[in-house]
Amino acid sequence: MNKTYASIAATLCLLLLFFSACSQAASPVSPTTHVSPTATGQMAAGIPLTDAAIVQRMIRGMTLNQKLGQMVIVEFQGATLTDDLTQMVQTSGVSGVLIENKNGNAQTSTQLTALDKAMQGVTHIPLFITTDYEGGIINELRQITGERPSNASLGAGGNNPQAAYNAGSGAAHDLTALGLNVNFMPIVDVLTNPNNPGLPQRSFGADPTVVTNMGRAYLKGLSDGGIVGCLKHFPGLGSANLDPHLSLPYMDRSLATLNAVDLVPYRTMIAEGIVPMVMVTHILNPQLDSKLPTSLSPNVITNLLRNDLNFKGVIISDTLWMGGISNTYTLAQSAVLAVKAGTDLLLGPRSVSEAQTLLYGLKQAVQNGTLTPSQIDASVARILELKLRYKVVPHDRALQLAGVLSEGEKRG
Numbered sequence: 001m002n003k004t005y006a007s008i009a010a011t012l013c014l015l016l017l018f019f020s021a022c023s024q025a026a027s028p029v030s031p032t033t034h035v036s037p038t039a040t041g042q043m044a045a046g047i048p049l050t051d052a053a054i055v056q057r058m059i060r061g062m063t064l065n066q067k068l069g070q071m072v073i074v075e076f077q078g079a080t081l082t083d084d085l086t087q088m089v090q091t092s093g094v095s096g097v098l099i100e101n102k103n104g105n106a107q108t109s110t111q112l113t114a115l116d117k118a119m120q121g122v123t124h125i126p127l128f129i130t131t132d133y134e135g136g137i138i139n140e141l142r143q144i145t146g147e148r149p150s151n152a153s154l155g156a157g158g159n160n161p162q163a164a165y166n167a168g169s170g171a172a173h174d175l176t177a178l179g180l181n182v183n184f185m186p187i188v189d190v191l192t193n194p195n196n197p198g199l200p201q202r203s204f205g206a207d208p209t210v211v212t213n214m215g216r217a218y219l220k221g222l223s224d225g226g227i228v229g230c231l232k233h234f235p236g237l238g239s240a241n242l243d244p245h246l247s248l249p250y251m252d253r254s255l256a257t258l259n260a261v262d263l264v265p266y267r268t269m270i271a272e273g274i275v276p277m278v279m280v281t282h283i284l285n286p287q288l289d290s291k292l293p294t295s296l297s298p299n300v301i302t303n304l305l306r307n308d309l310n311f312k313g314v315i316i317s318d319t320l321w322m323g324g325i326s327n328t329y330t331l332a333q334s335a336v337l338a339v340k341a342g343t344d345l346l347l348g349p350r351s352v353s354e355a356q357t358l359l360y361g362l363k364q365a366v367q368n369g370t371l372t373p374s375q376i377d378a379s380v381a382r383i384l385e386l387k388l389r390y391k392v393v394p395h396d397r398a399l400q401l402a403g404v405l406s407e408g409e410k411r412g
Contacts, residue, residue: 016377022099029130029161043303045181046100049374052381054404055381055388055402056381058401064363064373064376066093066125071345071362071376072092072385073096073347074348074349075103075399076105077104078105079105081118081122089127092352092359095345097114097119097127100140101139106141106178107143112141112144112283114176116129117179124401125401126392128181128387130181130182130183131180132184132185133175134185134187135147135148135149135153135185136150136232138202148167150201150202151201151202151204152201152205153215159213160400161213165218168217168222171225173225173391174223176227179228181227182228183230185222185229185230185232186219186229187199187203187356188215189213189233189262190262190264191260192261192262193241195214195241198243198245199237203238208261208266212269226305226390227390228276229259229280230279231269233304234278234281236341238262245324247283251283255285263309266278266305270311271310274390276314276390278313280305280343282295282322283324295338295343296325296408297341298341301341302341302342312388314386315348316344317338320334331361333361336362336371337375339362340370340371342381343379344383345383361411
């Protein structure tokens with residue numbers, strides 16, 4: 001019996017060794033086999049990826065510095081791609097730039113088109129190239145495109161959405177031809193103070209319904225032309241008696257009044273799901289926040305805009321160098337407070353040093369726990385999804401950044 005059992009055991013051992021060897025020989029990829037990015041792309045080729053899924057893959061491959069860079073839009077001096085500008089868009093990896101006439105950025109159509117192409121050529125993630133292409137007194141492309149009608153003139157005829165749509169569509173045509181992709185328009189401030197120092201020519205009027213209808217049509221004109229639009233200036237500057245560029249307006253308006261007047265355009269268009277971006281301005285309203293300006297207030301940005309109005313898109317700050325904020329807070333302080341309050345994208349730095357100061361402040365805030373990594377990731381996801389939706393980042397480039405396609409590979 002013992003000899004029989006020994007013979008059976010020996011036979012079983014030989015069979016196990018045989019099948020193990022066959023299994024290893026048949027295995028297509030051993031644990032140490034390297035799977036190339038191209039192979040990964042081929043394996044994923046049959047699986048449709050949503051923009052959200054692509055963005056999550058992109059974020060997993062990004063450093064903290066790269067994520068924070070995507071939360072900043074910078075200004076710059078001059079008409080060409082300088083070393084300083086290259087450092088901001090390439091080394092710091094900022095999300096975008098602001099084109100302004102006063103900074104000498106927009107001189108001729110040939111110059112601006114070449115500049116935009118040069119900037120996009122040195123970036124890792126393609127840029128938002130933004131401007132205030134309003135009409136009337138504010139037109140950062142005036143030297144190239146000439147004068148444009150103001151919102152006040154468009155709204156003077158009352159409820160005329162077709163005129164507003166044509167203005168938005170025309171703006172989109174001009175911006176696309178020049179290589180820009182974001183217009184900080186339409187203005188949807190309801191002008192309840194006719195002595196407002198900055199808005200009479202920039203507002204569609206004093207009727208919330210007219211402002212809503214005109215703003216919606218203008219935004220649709222931009223969107224149909226492939227340009228990212230942005231409602232401003234949340235929660236409404238129409239009753240201000242001071243210009244936030246110079247100092248902080250004090251506006252003691254109840255939430256009931258805001259809901260009946262100032263917030264009507266926001267609430268209506270956000271509910272319709274057509275708003276890609278909202279800009280929050282600098283106001284002190286004690287009925288919303290007794291201490292912090294609206295642009296730095298969690299109660300305004302997260303509770304009111306994000307939660308109450310259910311806004312899912314990108315929230316951007318008005319410029320942080322404006323006197324309404326910079327008279328009290330440093331650039332880094334205001335940046336951290338704005339992000340902590342729920343802002344995704346920051347307008348503010350005007351130089352390499354300012355960009356580095358702001359980004360360092362944000363990074364310190366993450367490292368000391370003032371800002372959480374999950375909050376940063378959520379903001380970056382909203383920003384990148386917007387870039388994909390409007391083809392600021394082409395689909396193949398997004399797949400490359402997500403590691404689904406190798407560099408140079410394109411979907412057939």
